[in-house]
Amino acid sequence: MSLQEAARLGRRSLDPEGLIILLKELEVDCAVARDAALKAGQRFSESAPGHLEACAYELGRCYNVFERLLDRLCEQFENHFEKRGDFHERLLQRLALPLEGIRPAFIPRDRLSEVRELKSFRHVLRHAYDLTLRQDRLSELVTIAQRLTVELPHWCIDFGKKVRAEQKWPEP
Numbered sequence: 001m002s003l004q005e006a007a008r009l010g011r012r013s014l015d016p017e018g019l020i021i022l023l024k025e026l027e028v029d030c031a032v033a034r035d036a037a038l039k040a041g042q043r044f045s046e047s048a049p050g051h052l053e054a055c056a057y058e059l060g061r062c063y064n065v066f067e068r069l070l071d072r073l074c075e076q077f078e079n080h081f082e083k084r085g086d087f088h089e090r091l092l093q094r095l096a097l098p099l100e101g102i103r104p105a106f107i108p109r110d111r112l113s114e115v116r117e118l119k120s121f122r123h124v125l126r127h128a129y130d131l132t133l134r135q136d137r138l139s140e141l142v143t144i145a146q147r148l149t150v151e152l153p154h155w156c157i158d159f160g161k162k163v164r165a166e167q168k169w170p171e172p
Contacts, residue, residue: 014076014077014163016164016167016169016170016172018076019160019163019164019169020172022072022073022076023156023157023160025072026069026072026073026156027153027156029065029066029068029069029072030069030149030152030153030156032065033062033065033066033069033149033152034149034150034152036058036059036061036062036065036145036149037058037059037062037142037145037146037148037149038146038149039058040055040058040059040062040141040142040145040146041055041142041146043055043057043058044138044139044142052133052135052138053133055133055138055142056121056125056133056138057125059118059121059122059125059138059141059142059145060121060122060125060126062118062145062149063118063119063121063122063145064122066115066118066148066152067088067091067119069152070091070092070095070106070107071091073095073103073106073159074091074094074095077099077102077103078094078099078102078103088119088123089116089119092107092112092115092116092119095107096108096109096112101166103159103163104159104162104163104166106155106159107155108155111148111151114144114147114148115148117140117141117144118141118144118145118148121137121141
C-alpha cells in the first residue's frame with residue numbers, strides 16, 4: 001500500500017515535501033546526538049572531579065536524542081504507537097523492521113544490540129539511586145555512541161532514498 005492509499009483510508013500520510021522536512025529534522029537530531037557523543041568522549045578523557053558523571057550525562061543525552069529521532073519516524077509513518085511499559089524496547093524493535101507499504105527499516109539489524117546498550121545505560125542512569133560508574137564500561141559506551149553517531153546520518157540518507165524508491169518519488 002502506498003502512502004497515498006493509506007491517506008485515502010484515513011491513516012497517516014507523508015508526501016515528498018513532508019519527507020524533505022522530516023529528513024532535515026533528523027539531520028539536526030544527528031548533529032545534536034553527535035555533539036553529545038563527542039562531549040562524552042571529552043568528559044571521559046578529562047581528569048577533573050566528576051568527569052565520569054559528566055560523561056555519563058552526555059551518554060544519556062545522546063540516547064535521548066536518538067530516541068527522539070526514532071519517535072519522529074514513528075509519528076510520521078505509523079498510525080498508532082502506544083507509549084506504555086516496554087515502549088523503549090518496542091520502539092527499537094519496531095524501527096528495525098521493514099513495514100512494507102509503510103516504511104523501510106531504519107535501524108540496521110547489525111547495530112541493534114549496540115543501540116540497546118545505550119538504551120540500557122540510559123535506563124540505569126535515570127533510575128539509579130546509588131550508582132558507581134565503571135571507567136571500563138563508560139569507555140565501551142563512548143566508543144559505541146561515537147560509532148553510531150558517525151553512522152546515523154547515513155542511516156537517515158539511506159532511509160530517505162528507500163522511502164522515495166518505494167513511493168516512486170523523485171530525488172529532490
